[in-house]
Amino acid sequence: MTHTASAADTAPKTYPWEIRASGLKVRVGRSKMAVDGLDLSLGIGAHGLLGPNGAGKTTLIRTLATVLRPTEGELEMLGTSLGRVGDHRALRRRIGYLPQDFGYYKRFTVREFVEYMAWLKEVPKRDVPDAVQRAVERVGLADRADHRMKTLSGGMVRRAGIAQAIVNSPAVLLLDEPTAGLDPAQRLRFRELLTDLGRDTCVVVSTHLVEDVAAACSDVVLFADGRLVFQGTPDELGAAGSAEHPGDSPLERGYSALLRTSGQQGSAW
Known part of the structure; x- marks a missing residue:
């Protein structure tokens, strides 16, 4: 796209x-x-x-x-x-922002979490799929994109947090x-x-x-x-x-x- x-x-x-x-x-x-x-x-x-x-x-x-x-x-x-x-x-x-502690729905997949944050940041709907894919790839989570957040290690959750911070190309x-x-x-x-x-x-x-x-x-x-x-x-x-x-x-x-x-x-x- x-x-x-x-x-x-x-x-x-x-x-x-x-x-x-x-x-x-x-x-x-x-x-x-x-x-x-x-x-x-x-x-x-x-x-x-x-x-x-x-x-x-x-x-x-x-x-x-x-x-x-x-x-x-x-x-x-x-x-x-x-x-x-x-x-x-x-x-x-x-602005992209990663606080020390951030909340998320544990049943969301990594992709759903980053998509949700892109929506909150008002990324144009047509751009969201590509923006999410780029973000998860940049933090090395492409192979975990469809795994639920609750299954991730602490380090992976942190990387998902970085992905949401950069999804809007701040x-x-x-x-x-x-x-x-x-x-x-x-x-x-x-x-x-x-x-x-x-x-x-x-x-x-x-x-x-x-x-x-x-x-x-x-x-x-x-x-x-x-x-x-x-x-x-x-x-x-x-x-x-x-x-x-x-x-x-x-x-x-x-x-x-x-x-x-x-x-x-x-x-x-």
Whole structure:
């Protein structure tokens, strides 16, 4: 089936950054400011979002996905301002989102699950079969497409989650801990997919695994206590550390050094 480009697909790009935040604050609960005065600009490419537990990574991802509303400051995605009020339905059609935990009907097959998510994202009906097939093939689930979700391993369920996130060919792709539950071979395939997606998509991937960022991301964003600590290339992150800092690789030592400088020492066991 031939895909027919929509007006949105062929419209000229009129914004300098896919994601731009200025003084962004997002409150969670009554008092905690989980994102606190963030200035950040992200364009095409794979951006690794690193930070300790409680740094605000998931809150930021959820805000970018329009699940949460900004409390203060400015946030713009794909040229659309995300204020505290407004209907962002049109923007959501252009976003792919994989949360840490996602729900699904266990009796759905993988194909039915991804089709359902394509329908929710308002993918044109004529394009859905091809879009679903491409998505399941890209995550290595073509041979499981007609198996029920309840029969899949945890890693396969995660891959089905990635498939639903990319089924609408998003301009911005948000992945929160996407490699959780993947075995080493699956993680290697995911890194290849991430590199491929980053060629023409703004991908933001939140992870605790520094080696995934090193292998697949062109840009690293280090987040601590709701604030931006560092943004640069993996090589620049590695250069920030030295042998005196904890870690088994240059990136881990750079990560430790920058957190120490920011006052975030990391939690003990």
